[in-house]
Amino acid sequence: DAGITQSPRHKVTETGTPVTLRCHQTENHRYMYWYRQDPGHGLRLIHYSYGVKDTDKGEVSDGYSVSRSKTEDFLLTLESATSSQTSVYFCAIRGTPSSYNEQFFGPGTRLTVL
Amino acid sequence: AQSVTQPDIHITVSEGASLELRCNYSYGATPYLFWYVQSPGQGLQLLLKYFSGDTLVQGIKGFEAEFKRSQSSFNLRKPSVHWSDAAEYFCAVGEVNGGGADGLTFGKGTHLIIQP
Structure with missing residues (x-):
């Protein structure tokens, strides 16, 4: 168990509303x-x-922002949700202090934008 | 840029039969390679990983994978599948970059169906 939780686990929202997803880890990992x-x-x-x-951008960062004010929490924000952002969102942590990039995943958040 | 190809979207195997899931990658050097499994409605679980050394790696649940540099492949195998192996399988490649924070690049997944 990598000690990763995500909240909420399910969310339904309307187009144009802001949404924030939370990832919380108990392992004190940097990445x-x-x-x-x-x-x-x-x-x-x-x-x-x-x-x-x-923080830095990945492959599909348009329409998303993130914040990390504490080691244990990494927040993903959709400033104005669109239907194309309907998806399952996973948080991951790097499991070791080495450069092997081995990652462990949280349970996911299913987001539906109507 | 690195990329991962899983040529088979769906594979159907009879229970007790052997399994091989294909994965091809594109990367400039020897990458870090991973196989993950995802059961319906669940997160991803790491099955096995390759960093260096022995090209045949063993993982959990009786799975193994073989790294073949000449073919840019990292195929996943299991000698005898169980009904509980039905799931989505993802191959992924990671940066070989000391201290690098880049994420993993995933294939699109192979959906494994087990026939009784």
Whole structure:
């Protein structure tokens, strides 16, 4: 158990509303990641963090922002949700202090934008 | 840029039969390679990983994978599948970059169906 929780686990929202998803880890890992999973696309990296207040963009970052004010929490925000952001969102942490990039995933958040 | 191809979207195997799931990657050097499994409605679980050394790696649940540099492949195998192996399987490649924070690049997944 990598000690990762995500909240909420399910959310339905309206187009144009802001949404924030939370990832919480208990392992004090430096690196945290947000991915989205869509049928036919596998998982794609949205944003990642390499420390408190240190974040960077991934492959599909448009329409998303992130924040990390504490080591244990990594927040993903959709400023104005669109139907194309309907997806399952996974948070991940790097499991070791080495450079092997081995990652462990949270249980996911299913987001539906109507 | 790195990429991962899983040529088979769906595979159907009879229970007790052997399994091989294909994965091809594109990367400039020897990458870090992973296989993950996802059961319906669940998160991803790491099955096995390759970093260096022995090209045949063992994982959990009786799975193994073989890294073949000449073919840019990292195929997943199991000698005898169980009904509980029905799931989505993802191959992923990671950056070989000391201290790098880049995320993993995933294939699109192979959906494994087990026939009784």
